[in-house]
Amino acid sequence: MKKTSVCLPLAVLVFSGLSACSSATFTGTTPKKATLPSTVVVKDPNLSCKISPEVIKTGETALIAIDALDYQGELYQTIKSPDGDAATKLVFKDGGYIREDGAANNILAEKEGTYKVELRKSASAESMSSSCVLTVGSDPIVPSPPPPICKPEQKTIGADIAFIIDNSNSNAETDCPEARAAGTFNGVAVYECMAETNRELAVKAAFEMLSGIAEKESSNEMAKSKLSIASFPSKENYVTGWTDQSRGWIETNSSNRDQLTSVMAFSRKPSGMTPYLAAMTGAESAFDKTSTDGRAKVAVLVTDGEPTDSDPSAVEAKAAALRAQGVKVITIYVTGSESRGTRIANHTEMMRDINNTRIKQTGKNWFAATYASFAEYITALVGNGTKPGLVTKISSQADAACKDSEVGVCAREVYEVQKSEALKDAFLHVIKTQVIECE
Secondary structure, three states: OOOOOOOOOOOOOOOOOOHHHHHHHHOOOOOOOOOOOEEEOOOOOEEEEEEEEEEEOOOOEEEEEEEOOOOOOOOEEEEEOOEEEEEEEEEEEOOEEEOOOOOOOEEOOOOEEEEEEEEEEEOOOEEOOOOEEEEEEEEOOOOOOOOOOOOOOOEEEEEEEEEEEEEEOOOOHHOOOEEEEEEOOEEEEEEEEOOHHHHHHHHHHHHHHHHHHHHHHOOOOHHHEEEEEEEEOOOOOOOOOOOOOOOOEOOHHHHHHHHHHHHHHHHHOOOOOHHHHHHHHHHHHHHHHOOOOOOEEEEEEEEOOOOOOOOHHHHHHHHHHHHHOOEEEEEEEEEOOOOOOHHHHHHHHHHHHHHHHHHHHHHOOOOOOOOOHHHHHHHHEOOOOOEEEEHHOOOOEOOOOOEEEEEEEOEEOEEEEEOOOHHHHHHHHHHHHOOEEOO
């Protein structure tokens, strides 16, 4: 029997300060090295906070509830929001913490984005005792915590997981530790990463989790899992190409650890565009080379940018065919700190520039002839306020019984993180909740 789980998107995790993919990919702007948080976290097991609800819409209010066990002294709270930082002192009164001015400890969400609450027992800004997060969006979905994988009396069913990893040039900004200039490609500055990328670390963490499961249940053949790694675009074709980096499937056992490490080295040399059709083609190729044996088939698209494909309908069709073959398609999207609306606006301008350049060079539009106008094309590519874009439409439905309607699509398996440092947690969450099954 399969385990049951609630299929809802992962909360936006707490990292900020990076821009979305598209700005660095095409404009020729020199990609910037990602800056890491400077706050030193000194966790206090006796101090914690929770925001209720965890996800709200703009204009709504959420309560910050604090648990400090027997401590009733003053607390120092900082709320980091899209409008900046706001610090306040908290005092203990009538069994709970309120603001020093007597007001309830609430957050009024005035803008979309992530609101991070930091708590300290001292006024020093150099250390943080605890933190919690509020996500504000135009259409939020409350995240579900990952359950334990399987109960002791259950057997694990492994999976075939194809990680399809965006290695476009923008990753030089969003996921390139110790970035070093490595020349130019088609007039755009390119960089080489001198340390492990977060995509490497996330895939390795997934490998270790799955390897540990298989070793723990060594007598259970079905507990074994396999990974396939593809990247897009390719060195040879930076517009529509993809590469089978793992050259097939890798069993998740300790003897293949070095092989996986070698495979993931590609992520240290990002370059090119963000073709989702290439990603779906790479996934299709991977699952053409695996058998139906009762294990789940899961394609995980990892990207930091909106798509650049000339024909969004071809991407939709390829993803639909993949899902029809029994492959679950999950998208993990590194958003940066911009709101969805801002990302779409920026990407629209970039694609308009690309289209205008193509017209000057060839007399033809960048987008496929099936689209009557640029406006129709860009809506199909990235959506608008009422219509979903490819990020949503290529992904599997959270509830298989849900039927798409004319006014929108069902909730999809799209997980958003603000910074690539959160990819490891996102990968493990997806494996626990959407990949591994129990019987």
